[in-house]
Amino acid sequence: MRRPFILMALLSISTTVPAAERPNVLMIAADDLNDWIGCLKGHPQAQTPHMDALAARGVLFTNAHCQSPLCNPSRTSLLTGQRPSSTGIYTLVPGMRQVDTTHEAVTLPQSFGRAGYHTSVFGKIYHDGSILPKDRAAEVTVWGAAPGMPKPKERLSHGNWDHPAMDWGVFPEDDTQQADWKIADAAIEQLKTLPAEKPFFMGVGFRLPHVPCFASQKWFDLYPTSTLQMPPVKENDRDDVPDFAWYLHWKLPEPRLSALKQYNEWQPLVRAYLASISLMDSQVGRVVEALKATGRDKDTLIVFWSDHGWHLGEKGISGKNTLWERSTRVPLIFAGPDLPHGVSCSQPVELLDVYPTLLELCGLPARSDVEGHSLVPQLRDVATPRQWPAITTHNQGNHAVRSEKWRYIRYADGSQELYDMVADPNEWTNLAAKPEYAAVIHDHAHWLPKIDLPAAPGSQHRLLERKDGEWFWEGERIVPGELER
Numbered sequence: 232m233r234r235p236f237i238l239m240a241l242l243s244i245s246t247t248v249p250a251a252e253r254p255n256v257l258m259i260a261a262d263d264l265n266d267w268i269g270c271l272k273g274h275p276q277a278q279t280p281h282m283d284a285l286a287a288r289g290v291l292f293t294n295a296h297c298q299s300p301l302c303n304p305s306r307t308s309l310l311t312g313q314r315p316s317s318t319g320i321y322t323l324v325p326g327m328r329q330v331d332t333t334h335e336a337v338t339l340p341q342s343f344g345r346a347g348y349h350t351s352v353f354g355k356i357y358h359d360g361s362i363l364p365k366d367r368a369a370e371v372t373v374w375g376a377a378p379g380m381p382k383p384k385e386r387l388s389h390g391n392w393d394h395p396a397m398d399w400g401v402f403p404e405d406d407t408q409q410a411d412w413k414i415a416d417a418a419i420e421q422l423k424t425l426p427a428e429k430p431f432f433m434g435v436g437f438r439l440p441h442v443p444c445f446a447s448q449k450w451f452d453l454y455p456t457s458t459l460q461m462p463p464v465k466e467n468d469r470d471d472v473p474d475f476a477w478y479l480h481w482k483l484p485e486p487r488l489s490a491l492k493q494y495n496e497w498q499p500l501v502r503a504y505l506a507s508i509s510l511m512d513s514q515v516g517r518v519v520e521a522l523k524a525t526g527r528d529k530d531t532l533i534v535f536w537s538d539h540g541w542h543l544g545e546k547g548i549s550g551k552n553t554l555w556e557r558s559t560r561v562p563l564i565f566a567g568p569d570l571p572h573g574v575s576c577s578q579p580v581e582l583l584d585v586y587p588t589l590l591e592l593c594g595l596p597a598r599s600d601v602e603g604h605s606l607v608p609q610l611r612d613v614a615t616p617r618q619w620p621a622i623t624t625h626n627q628g629n630h631a632v633r634s635e636k637w638r639y640i641r642y643a644d645g646s647q648e649l650y651d652m653v654a655d656p657n658e659w660t661n662l663a664a665k666p667e668y669a670a671v672i673h674d675h676a677h678w679l680p681k682i683d684l685p686a687a688p689g690s691q692h693r694l695l696e697r698k699d700g701e702w703f704w705e706g707e708r709i710v711p712g713e714l715e716r
């Protein structure tokens with residue numbers, strides 16, 4: 232008879248529990264999924280019955296944020312338990328094993344492997360190419376890092392963007408050709424053959440709704456153009472944000488809202504993003520159903536997260552790479568037979584918290600090199616206050632601090648933004664310059680990371696550079712007030 236997870240955590244006898252009695256972990260991740268899922272209400276029409284069902288049988292964190300609004304730094308942070316500002320990994324490269332700060336880090340799956348778990352990872356859990364073959368051979372079996380996807384003969388979207396991934400539309404006809412279908416298939420096959428005598432840790436990382444946002448017609452049919460609701464967007468919303476925010480986000484492959492409008496692609500992109508989410512959600516459902524079929528769901532903790540959010544027109548852009556809510560807020564759900572059912576927690580929490588939470592829930596020893604904080608107190612009682620805000624970092628020196636009520640952003644040049652997330656959930660009015668908010672800013676600035684490492688070799692911003700205290704953009708000195716918006 233296994234001990235209930237919560238009881239294990241409460242009694243602090245956890246590390247004496249034999250490995251065979253520990254709960255299993257099924258960790259499911261999505262790529263570039265913002266808060267557009269039914270239970271988070273980020274988009275009023277999002278149809279995600281399987282993620283919603285997971286939330287209904289578990290705990291939904293409604294104020295969860297990534298540590299970096301980009302795949303590699305976000306995943307490296309979650310998997311090593313360290314902030315981007317503590318590792319210097321800020322961009323898509325280098326991988327965690329190419330950097331001194333994380334070369335020897337014991338990742339979350341490895342912790343479980345070393346504790347005697349059967350440990351496997353399917354699809355995109357680690358950022359593609361971020362780990363070395365030795366990681367695969369050691370405690371973790373990694374499958375299908377990048378399964379091939381068929382490509383349409385010609386790009387389906389029409390516009391002046393030419394990045395190969397920047398595409399969306401009805402494709403292919405058959406969902407079984409989708410990478411996410413194949414990832415789910417592989418995970419389902421493994422679930423059927425897992426050894427019964429030891430607990431398992433399985434990571435399943437889906438690729439949608441990351442671009443290209445392709446899905447078959449039936450998923451688009453869920454979102455008819457005639458009734459599609461577009462995200463709330465304010466004209467000239469960026470007029471009151473600092474120049475530095477513009478420099479930080481310039482020249483990314485994702486189209487700007489102005490280009491999407493020019494080519495009549497804004498609505499098709501919103502539709503395709505929603506369709507991709509629903510397709511991915513259906514694969515979450517397949518995997519959870521397969522777990523149930525094994526009978527091991529009764530002893531399995533399920534955690535679901537996305538690596539960061541995505542803009543669909545808000546603040547004039549599409550894509551990630553910002554310190555605003557649309558880019559940092561992510562779904563985070565914990566479900567298990569001994570966790571509360573159907574409750575939500577509005578405390579600010581971080582993806583960094585996943586690592587210590589899973590260790591504690593499974594009775595594994597805590598790690599001193601892990602910077603997050605266990606969410607077990609909130610999983611016991613969602614009203615338990617949490618003293619820490621959620622912090623997101625985007626390249627060295629740019630941080631967002633999200634508390635229950637506020638979002639404070641400090642850029643590397645010292646410029647700031649402050650939003651009242653209760654009165655102004657769309658972050659339309661930057662309050663940072665108003666003297667009456669000085670105390671709020673002071674309180675939030677207190678949480679800015681004390682360790683703020685320069686970029687690791689190869690992880691610098693492509694275009695921004697600081698020399699002798701001055702900022703340069705593509706080699707040109709930035710002159711305040713000269714930015715052409």
Ligand SMILES: [Ca+2]
Nearest residue numbers: 262263302538
């Ligand atoms: Ca991502």
Ligand SMILES: [Ca+2]
Nearest residue numbers: 468471659660
């Ligand atoms: Ca504004």
